[in-house]
Amino acid sequence: MKRVSQYVALVAYVVFLAFPLLWLLSTALKTPQEMALTEPTWIPREPTLANFTDAFGEQDLVGAAARSLVVALFASVITVVISLPASYAMARYRGLVNKIAIGWVLVSQVFPFILIIIPLFMILRDLDLVNTLPGLVVVHVTFTLPFALWMLQGYVRAVPPELEEAASVDGASRLRSIVSVVAPLLAPGVVATLLFSFISSWNEFMFALVILQDPDVMTLPLTLVRFTGPEGVARLGPLAAASLMATIPSLIFFAIIQRRLKSGLMAGAVKG
Template sequence: MNRVSHRQAKRRAARTGQYLALLGYLVFLAFPLLWLISTAFKPPRELASLHPGWIPDRPTLDNFRQAFDEQPLLRAAGNSLTASLTAALLTVAIATPMAYVMARHHRSPLSRAATGWVVVSQAFPFVLVIIPLFLVLKNLHLINSLAGLILVYVVWSLPFALWMLAGYVRAVPRELEEAAAVDGAGRLRALVSITMPLLTPGIVATALFAFITAWNEFFFALVLLKSPEKQTMPVILTHFIGAEGVADLGPLAAASLLATLPSLALFAVIQRRITSGVLAGAVKS
């Protein structure tokens, strides 16, 4: 009896430790967002205080009004949304069939070359590719255009998207496609009816990755887009910082908070799709 109670006490202590570690991790992740929300609603006098509190004493919306008055946030958000959504859709559309081939024919020279490209491409920093990339886009007359920026986002996200989707394809048993072939289904029919539904969580997760990567990207947008009316949200946020590096903290926090909302909203909408896809895949497997 004592041994049983001792084991139960150990399990409770271990579970309590896990919950505390998870809580600490959540607080660590939520700290920047909580600080951003707190700062966005503080008046200038409270922001200038030496010991500002977490909760604003007198919450105000003046920072949001000032942010919209000083910078074209809606236009910048529209540009970012157009570039990010288009890049995410194109990335998934190109990466899905390529990932299927890589996963199902991983021993072929083409698949090995693609895998090597994925690894090598992730090792190059932005600074090394920006000059040749600028020259290529200039010859294609795509400088200072959202089309050129979208093309860059697709090419930049494609290697990691391939790596992600190839892992999901390998997790789908090949026997399911073979069973469909025995029942008379062709390769394309088996791919559409059997494999693609099981890949839904991976496709959605990859699209979310490509969207967030494009939405938060700053360097390419800064170099490639010169017209103010075509600039994206991350570039516009830098306009709240003065020439001497002094930030207009209240409007900057308000604009930054607005810039985080699309990613959070998109994740909240599609997380059910990811969960349902995982459960459906488990049932079908």
Template sequence: MSTVSARGRTRLGWNLLGLLVFAAAGFPVYWMLNTAIKPAKDAIDPDPSLLPTGFTFANFRRALHIADFWGPVGRSLTVSLAVVAIGVVVGMLAALAISRFAFRGRKVVIVGILAVQMVPLVAMIIPVFLLLNDLDQYDKLSGLIITYLTFILPFTVWTLRGFIVNIPKELEEAAMVDGCSRAGAFVRVVFPLLAPGMVATSVYGFIQAWNEYLYALMLLSQKNQTATVWLGNFTTKHGTEYAPMMAGATLLAVPIVALFLLVQRKMAAGLTAGAVKG
């Protein structure tokens, strides 16, 4: 009886801890939505209310008309989708090479992939700027895409490598015995099993490219600004329009939420796949 009671208290404690973490993580999102729908004057109240004090769409209309909205959103979508498409293809091929083929320097490549992820992004701003300027890629979306790929590819390669390693080689060998080429065996056997991992890495890459601010600010002019930099238009010499800014941030969060809702099952499977090797 005491054992059951102890287990109940332990479970209750973990549940309370989970609720606390959820509240801490969800409060900024709630405050963003609360500020987005309240009247602008209430957003700058020195004594703010935790509960909504009103409901208005004026902040969203202001956000859509303060500057060009669809231009930055379109550029962000272009950059994010290009980074995901190129990153997944290149990352998958690189992960396949590292996982399936033994070549000289293989361990050095693996260690290098990990080392690249440890370099602070801020430390590379000046070298990246000088390199893109020399390549005539400054203030171009293609230059920003190349820059984002250098940040996202190491994670993509490392993650997909873990999935490929957990796929038995015997499956490919059996397909090759049945008449498939090596490429055919990969397409028909390995590729379908990689779908959860590819979805998980794609969502990660999309979120990183969509939300990145510092490099988009430094490498693009105002006429080519992306959606995150566009939010800076709400800060002027007269002050910051907090309510429209939160409305704009809410609009920018919609694609991420929609993407997550579309692929949440595949993403959950991708994040948990490989935990138990069959």
């Protein structure tokens, strides 16, 4: 009896979690004619990929995806490059700085974005960075940094300091021991942080909305939202298709990170 009710509950959860996803998929595969039917259908009668090609045909969407890609690439690489040394410092010299950094991560969660975005907008306007992609890169780097630092310093901490000491006993310089001993072991952590920063930037909407007001420079999330005008049902198919494609990078990220997180690299390093 208990088991039965547990299964009923589990099925209810699965339905609640899955049905909007299935509906998105179903909408993406429908023809405009089928979309206009008064009785919506779950399974498309004539499944079509036309919506995906239509979405690719929209100049706006392709350009926006390209801009999102550029912004996310720059933002993630810059984030990792500047947070690597800082995360090393945080992990190796614990103390006041570490506490301040953690405190800032928490504070930046509590304060509403509006308090930061208004002055930030004014600063970027004075630097002529409003409506530019570099402006958005700067903002994305700044707001991904706290969490990227947090992630990376965890990975640094997992590299035993004894390994560095062993290298310096063998006559390696400080820098040399970091480059040839710590860096390879950090690779999985760097990849994970890079992906995380990439996804944060790729998905980000709020700052982009404020900073990019010119349709010619809008990123993918903004263009997707603009796509849902009052034009009616006809454009829902391509919209659903584009939304699905916009989700692919995040899905890849989650697939990778699940394997990466449990890699047994460390155990081998310490034993060897």
